Amino acid sequence: DAGVIQSPRHEVTEMGQEVTLRCKPISGHNSLFWYRQTMMRGLELLIYFNNNVPIDDSGMPEDRFSAKMPNASFSTLKIQPSEPRDSAVYFCASSSGRETDTQYFGPGTRLTVL
């Protein structure tokens, strides 16, 4: 298995631009998670999906952030408009869905907003 795939690996954009991060979970997994990692706040959950349905989006910072999961093999995290404070590493993870299941993380997308 290829593991969780994220693209792009690096993204540099200017303030005000739209940014779209992509994630392909491990085949057969039915839970998908988006995390953000910053020096100030550490690793924090933004949103997670079960069976393509958003379950908890309380970690999404504000309306500029949105996430979709149109099917079991693809998810996007969009920031519009982007701001410098959005600069972070964004991780996608997937699991089989139970609380005791291992979450498998992708390599992350390093986002820099100038």
Add this chain to the structure above:
Amino acid sequence: AQSVTQPDIHITVSEGASLELRCNYSYGATPYLFWYVQSPGQGLQLLLKYFSGDTLVQGIKGFEAEFKRSQSSFNLRKPSVHWSDAAEYFCAVVFQTGANNLFFGTGTRLTVIP
């Protein structure tokens, strides 16, 4: 309040020395407990997890962790550290609320001296 704490931000050990990384949680019951490792520029990899049974858990790469209910702790140990163990280590918990999202500690950065 539910929380997970890693008291040590940075630990330095000599190669071949033993290692113990601390993790404490605050919760009214026993959460599901995980240790992840993050190498520079990489995603997170699961080392081990605990959710029931034997309180001493064996993981990958020679790591083990012991759950102590009386101390609300889940400390990670390794008897002899290798230079390749230099990384950031995260303790994480799933609070048994029906949601399966991970709450991460702030991480402990491990430096290994040759």
